Amino acid sequence: MVTVTFKLSEAPPVSLTIDQPQPLQSVLDAAARQAGVDLGGFIAVCNGRVITGQELVAEDDSVEVFPAISGG
Amino acid sequence: MFSILRINTATGETKRESYDTKEYLLGARTLSSRLVSQEVKPTCDPLGRHNKLFFCTGALVGTTVSSSDRVSIGGKSPLTGGIKESNAGGVVGTRMAEQGLRCIALEDAPKADAGWKIIVIGKDKVEMIDGEFLAGKGVYEKSDLLSEKFGKKAGCITVGPTAEKLLVASGIACSDPHGVCSRYAGRGGLGAVMASKKVIAMVILPDGEVKPNYVDPEAFKAGSKKIVHLLKENPVSSKFTKYGTAAMVDICQALNVLPTGNFRQGTMEDAEKINAQTMYDTIKERGGEGRTQHACMLPCAIQCSNVYPDKDGKLLCSPIEYETMALMGSNLCLKNLDTIAKMNRISNDAGVDTLEVGAAMGVALEAGIAEFGDDEAILALMQEVRDLTPMGRILASGCKVAAKVLGVRHAPHVLGQGIPAYEPRGTKGMAMTYLSSPMGGDHTFGFTLRDEEVPTSKEGKVGLSKKFQVIGSRMDAMGTCNFVRYSVRNDMSPLLDLMKAMYDVEITAEEFDDFVKETLRIEHQFNTDAGITLADHRFSETFYEEQQPETGEKIDITDEEVAEACRW
Numbered sequence: 001m002v003t004v005t006f007k008l009s010e011a012p013p014v015s016l017t018i019d020q021p022q023p024l025q026s027v028l029d030a031a032a033r034q035a036g037v038d039l040g041g042f043i044a045v046c047n048g049r050v051i052t053g054q055e056l057v058a059e060d061d062s063v064e065v066f067p068a069i070s071g072g
Numbered sequence: 073m074f075s076i077l078r079i080n081t082a083t084g085e086t087k088r089e090s091y092d093t094k095e096y097l098l099g100a101r102t103l104s105s106r107l108v109s110q111e112v113k114p115t116c117d118p119l120g121r122h123n124k125l126f127f128c129t130g131a132l133v134g135t136t137v138s139s140s141d142r143v144s145i146g147g148k149s150p151l152t153g154g155i156k157e158s159n160a161g162g163v164v165g166t167r168m169a170e171q172g173l174r175c176i177a178l179e180d181a182p183k184a185d186a187g188w189k190i191i192v193i194g195k196d197k198v199e200m201i202d203g204e205f206l207a208g209k210g211v212y213e214k215s216d217l218l219s220e221k222f223g224k225k226a227g228c229i230t231v232g233p234t235a236e237k238l239l240v241a242s243g244i245a246c247s248d249p250h251g252v253c254s255r256y257a258g259r260g261g262l263g264a265v266m267a268s269k270k271v272i273a274m275v276i277l278p279d280g281e282v283k284p285n286y287v288d289p290e291a292f293k294a295g296s297k298k299i300v301h302l303l304k305e306n307p308v309s310s311k312f313t314k315y316g317t318a319a320m321v322d323i324c325q326a327l328n329v330l331p332t333g334n335f336r337q338g339t340m341e342d343a344e345k346i347n348a349q350t351m352y353d354t355i356k357e358r359g360g361e362g363r364t365q366h367a368c369m370l371p372c373a374i375q376c377s378n379v380y381p382d383k384d385g386k387l388l389c390s391p392i393e394y395e396t397m398a399l400m401g402s403n404l405c406l407k408n409l410d411t412i413a414k415m416n417r418i419s420n421d422a423g424v425d426t427l428e429v430g431a432a433m434g435v436a437l438e439a440g441i442a443e444f445g446d447d448e449a450i451l452a453l454m455q456e457v458r459d460l461t462p463m464g465r466i467l468a469s470g471c472k473v474a475a476k477v478l479g480v481r482h483a484p485h486v487l488g489q490g491i492p493a494y495e496p497r498g499t500k501g502m503a504m505t506y507l508s509s510p511m512g513g514d515h516t517f518g519f520t521l522r523d524e525e526v527p528t529s530k531e532g533k534v535g536l537s538k539k540f541q542v543i544g545s546r547m548d549a550m551g552t553c554n555f556v557r558y559s560v561r562n563d564m565s566p567l568l569d570l571m572k573a574m575y576d577v578e579i580t581a582e583e584f585d586d587f588v589k590e591t592l593r594i595e596h597q598f599n600t601d602a603g604i605t606l607a608d609h610r611f612s613e614t615f616y617e618e619q620q621p622e623t624g625e626k627i628d629i630t631d632e633e634v635a636e637a638c639r640w
Contacts, residue, residue: 007322007323007326008311008314008315008319008322008348008349038307039307040306040307040308041307041308041522041558043323043326043327043521043522045326045327050327050524050525050526050527052525064326066319066322066323066326067307067308067311067319068308068521068522068523069308069311069312069317069319069320069323069522069558
């Protein structure tokens, strides 16, 4: 089970079952659809490390997704 | 035609000139940096009579276009010794537009023992009146007195007591839509430049009668609506509306770049106590005058500002921004939003840049002046800034000076300007931007963090930083809020079309970016002519020697890479 948490969002965490490691982007697209979240630009942190859309996520991974905003 | 009002602060003489160039059309930083470059001798004393201070509005000011009324303030910085552009929201830009002014230039300087003056600009005359009654007062009291005298609708600009003492972390405060001078052009010590001219306030009266003149009103109306639509639809801009910039606390904590304990670390235990959600919930729970969203200028469809109330629901500080939450929060290991809000309020009243003084306080705590995380002791230190004690004056002189005086090597600054709220060893893109900005450590343009595939690696960061220096500078180049950039990042045509509909002047995306790059080139040239070298474009040596605990990273960016990032 991969858990995707959309930070700074009212959407609940989404858990997805995947048979084999998949690119983050496809996992996020599925999770965003399920949670009704408009993804936009994002920063994803998996197990404490920033990962890109092409990198693989696997069972038991936990992904935190932040909106990619900036300070001021 | 666009007008510049020149005011000789020594003689009181005024002169109005008109120009019809694209630089004047774009206004803002495009104009201010060119005027500084053309009219200020790079080697002059920034607090002497040869420096000038330019207040410039942007291309779409005074119209119905969201978030376009910022005022850019330019001059030679007493903090960095180089060129400076710092901009603010509020109503000053709007009032300038109503008076038909693209730029106000403060020139020359009277003798140091001359009395304080207030410049009052109305439709019929420009006056310099006695401003002694404001001397020594905090910005909030000055703001009240100015509102009482000129009305809440006037566009007021003032400086705090730190600027009056020519302390170089002082900013310039501009009035918001409620008549409170709380919108700061904080960076670079421009408050001290204004005070060096013995101008304690400048007031633009709300009696201006100049209205925007649209070549194609229908196209402009449609274009203006399109901008609102883009801002509302953009998922990034919409996050700003709910949480403001405070959303960055969680992001930076997750990325190991939340400055903590004088930039020694990139994470703080219990950071959630000062994050956006906690601030949002606190404001909602306390109610009263608190607002989770608030516009710093009108019109604005983003409304990222906030009003933070005290426990009784009374306004404590507005706004609280991420950069302040980090520099005056996690950087000092403070975990209480009320303390941060009080720090922010005292800073605003003293008239100092919260980033610069936050960085200076970090080095002061490292020097043992007080303990990290000691709310009361740190608040007392902050009060020393407002009270202008010797220690307060050191802190109000910025991070670099404080580090030298207090004997701290780990001083987070570049070109003498305290670095903003992203620990550079954890984000080499932001590090590259800090190192190569003509303004000194700066984050508002060249914001790479969201686009760094591997933040801890310097690979490709010269190109990435330069790419975002252009994207970020586009908004400064025309006086539009930086947060609009998300909606036009890949296509500037909605804003360029508005200029076409207003002025019947076609500026292509390529030509616009050429202006942006040329501005950067001019700014770097000014710095070179002022004597700034590559050796100044470095962090303190400790950032190159000591690993960041969370990532094991050091700064590994070379002078050659910085030179390439500075080349335009």
